[in-house]
Every structure is written in C-alpha cells, then in structure tokens.
Amino acid sequence: MRYMFVAALAALSATPVLAEDLVFTLENASSHTLNEMYVSPTEADEWGDNILGDQIVAPGETATVTITGGSEICEFDLRFATAEGGELEQTQDLCGIETYTLND
Template sequence: MTKKLVSVAAIIVGIAASVSHAHAEDLVFTLKNATSSTLERFYTSPSGVDDWEDDVFGQDVLEPGQSIKITIADGRSVCKYDMRFEFTEDSNLDTTEDTQDLCKMGSYTIHE
C-alpha cells in the first residue's frame, strides 16, 4: 500500500510541475489603443513564422482609448513576436504591422 501511495504522490508532483512550467511560458502584456479608430482584429505570431495565428480578439474589438490584457499561451519560450493590427473599414488608418520583444515590455501602445 505504501508503494502505491508513493507512486501516486510522485505522479501528482510530476503533473503539478508540468502545469506550473506551462504557465511560466505564458506571455502577458497590456495592449493599449491610442488611436482614434476601433481596432477590429489583432494577430500575433512568433517572428520568423510565415503565417499569422488566429485573431486574438475573436468577436471583441478594442475601442479608442481602451486597453486589454493579452495572454499568449502558446507554450513557446519566445519573446519576439510579429503583430498585425487591423482597424474597422470606416477608419482612416491602414493595417499596421510591428515586431517587438514582448518579454521586455509590460505593455504595447498602438499609435496613429
């Protein structure tokens, strides 16, 4: 019985360690919209990857003057990300792209 208890405890410790390790790689930052237009879509992708990941906002948008906490939980230990910002059709702003080391930044502000 004691061997089984030790084995179960070892498995639980292993699972807990892997879960905490996955959370350690989550990249969290605040995105601020300092433009006069609604940010409709926001895409990120690690630098060097040719395709954009899914739209981070989904059905949401980021209105002028608002900010949102973004969590990139892709399991990668990457800091440098390409970003693509798409505004509403009635906006006078063009789609904008930028590359930043998001680990060094607690926030990113999109300007006109």
C-alpha cells in the same frame, strides 16, 4: 525504498516544462478602432488566429492580451486590422512588458 525514490525523481525530471503564457495590456492610443490582432513568432510564415476574438478596442481603450505559451519566444510580428479597413504590422519583443501601446 531507495529505488522507488530514484524512479519517482526520474519521472518528475522527465515531465516536460510547460511554457508560460505571455500576458500584457494592449493600449489603443491611436485614432483607429482595433477589431483584429494577429501575432506570430518572427520566424513563422503564417499568422495565428485573431487573438482579440469578438473584442473591439476603441481609441483610448485597453484590452488584456494573452499569447498562450508565448513567454518562451519574446519576438513577435504583430498585425492589427482596424474597423476603418486599415492594417498595421510591427515587430516587437513582448517579454517583460506590462503594457503595449499602439499609436498612430
């Protein structure tokens, strides 16, 4: 019986810990309509997918943003594309925030 307990404990400790998602509210306090948002860890060479998908965030609106497994990283490069054709890039520590506000 003791060996079964030790084996079960070893199997549990060998199970990988899954990183939690990073979830926050994106507040568009700018005068531009956001139609794309890309994030990547600061050390990455390429952008990820558009995490807004089909969602449009007009001035004064908010959106819930989820970065899958992002709580382990914290420092992200952010790239926003607007409906007017503009782009904005920033670097931000996103861990522990509830709301990220984008201004002009």
